[in-house]
Amino acid sequence: MSRRRAPLRPGGGAAPRSRPSTPAAPRLAAGVAVALLSLPAAAAAQAAGSGGGLPELRPGELLRVRTVGRPPVEGSVLAAGPDSVVLARAAGRIPVPAAAIDSLWTRGHATLPGGLIGAGIGLVGSVAISAALCSSIDEGFLCGEAPGAVLGSTLGSAAIGAGVGWMIHPWRLRFARPGAR
Secondary structure, three states: OOOOOOOEOOOOOEOOOOOOOOOOHHHHHHHHHHHHHHHHHHHHHHHHOOOOOOOOOOOOOEEEEEEOOOOOEEEEEEEEOOOEEEEEEOOEEEEEEHHHEEEEEEEOOOHHHHHHHHHHHHHHHHHHHHHHHHHHOOOOOOHHHHHHHHHHHHHHHHHHHHHHHHOOOOEEEEEEOOOOO
């Protein structure tokens, strides 16, 4: 039983043995996914933390307004100004003075968060599958196509996530008066 010798370096002595490298791609993918998933929460916190007046509202936008000493009111924006918001409801027009508003919520789609979550899941999943296939099977087995497969999987997952998010209609805090509950 002969033992293989390590190759000699030009200056003599054995060359240092290289350790099998661990792929950095799964760690990178996890870091990117965490960063992408935190973007919607950071944007919502920044928008809700306004210390000034009411945010810009578009006519037709669906609102939920919480006022001092009254139950929440929901309706579509008819008009909005710095002093009041006028909502349209089945019962008619409801003017809400800006000074009485504790919090103001808008309803929209979750397309961006859905797309980001889908892209993160697709990226992490496809990188993990590609790394597992390339390391467990013969090194030449489809490993050259792995970056294209990862990109395609990530984009496809982002599109599916955006589609699912479009069907979800969350309430988003757009204005909160300091000290309001």
